[in-house]
Amino acid sequence: MTLGLVIGMTIGIVGGLWQRNLALGVMIGLGLGAVLGKVISKYHLRSSLRAALQGGSRPEFDGRRE
Numbered sequence: 001m002t003l004g005l006v007i008g009m010t011i012g013i014v015g016g017l018w019q020r021n022l023a024l025g026v027m028i029g030l031g032l033g034a035v036l037g038k039v040i041s042k043y044h045l046r047s048s049l050r051a052a053l054q055g056g057s058r059p060e061f062d063g064r065r066e
Contacts, residue, residue, distance in 0.1 A: 015028060
């Protein structure tokens with residue numbers, strides 16, 4: 001969720017500065033960040049569950065390289 005908020009707020013603030021309305025940019029950033037956060041966390045959870053159900057490990061967490 002945090003990564004989505006950071007990305008969304010960055011896009012929102014840049015868009016707000018471009019439109020010369022920072023308050024609108026912050027509001028858009030919060031909304032976009034919430035949506036991106038949910039999408040990112042859902043994808044991460046899905047890939048974690050898939051790896052657990054297949055009995056495999058995720059190489060980015062146990063230090064292996066492909």
